[in-house]
Amino acid sequence: MTAQAQAGGQVSPDMARPEPVVSRFAPSPTGRLHLGHAVSAVRAHDLARAAGGRFLLRIEDIDGSRSRPEHVSAILADLDWLGLDPDGPVVFQSARLPLYADALDRLRDAGLVYPCFCTRAEVAAASLSAPHGAEPLYPGTCRHLSSPDLSRPHSWRIAMARAVAVAGPLGWHDAAAGHVRADPLAQGDVILARKDAPASYHLAVTVDDAAQGISDVVRGQDLFRATDIHRLLQALLGLPTPHYHHHPLLTGADGQRLAKRNGAPTLEAMRLGGGDGRALAADLRAGRLPAGFAPLA
Ligand code: GLU
Secondary structure (H helix, E strand, O other): OOHHHHOOOOOOOOOOOOOOOEEEEOOOOOOOOEHHHHHHHHHHHHHHHHOOOEEEEEEOOOOOOOOOHHHHHHHHHHHHHHOOOOOOOOEEHHHOHHHHHHHHHHHHHOOOEEEEOOOHHHHHHHOEOOOOOOOOEOOOOOOOOOOOOOOOOOEEEEOHHHHHHHHOOOEEEEOOOEEEEOOHHHHOOOEEEOOOOOOOHHHHHHHHHHHOOOOEEEEEHHHOOHHHHHHHHHHHHOOOOOEEEEEOOOEEOOOOEOOHHHOOOEHHHHHHOOOOHHHHHHHHHOOOOOOOEOOOO
């Protein structure tokens, strides 16, 4: 447990930003980037540059079945087109699996994770609704198996109630929201290592943000509550807590969240269509969005 967790886990709202300033853009190469990604990347880049810090690019490709090298190439070309130049070598999560395995081992040794053999369909059928109506909560089917057969395909879930009891009360700092009380219990026994991938997003991102010395995490508002889980994992693994900057999600003029399924144009399409990426980045900095997008709050 960290000193912070032992001291009651409070993070003062005016907690000084960790030094040196290091930000990152961490896309998953499971599709082409769209304008929402550009907003994140510009903000993360500018935050680091304004402080004389470093801006890193991390490719979150642990999901081997959905990640594609051609998406990685497009991401690199898009960032170059936007005029955002990452510092240092590009980091690929697929090359860092032993780090995630180590972290999982430590949680396993502490009795804070358990193997789960449920299929997605079984979980969906037995799930209770999460209080805020988001993801269904895992009903705990495998939580107390006496002699699990680890030769069968399984994921690893965090024993959330136990983990929260061990860590104590926790908080984190968001640039817009100020001090946030972490409530990871509301998300239930989330998966930390999947049947088909050696680490979940939550575990990999927490380990990597610490290993890369990230001081400032810039990402969309959709990941706001995920930070509660990352904060808990930081406390359990003795890792530092960055500052967080969750920005509003870009929506179309109809208020619909931007996603490829809504027909949002990709950065690649704009780039190959002859658009000026640096001018687009400058527009985003000034809060100007192309026609058809609602202004960012
Ligand atoms: N890889 C995640 C995504 O593309 C973002 C991770 C993060 O910024 O924490 O949605």
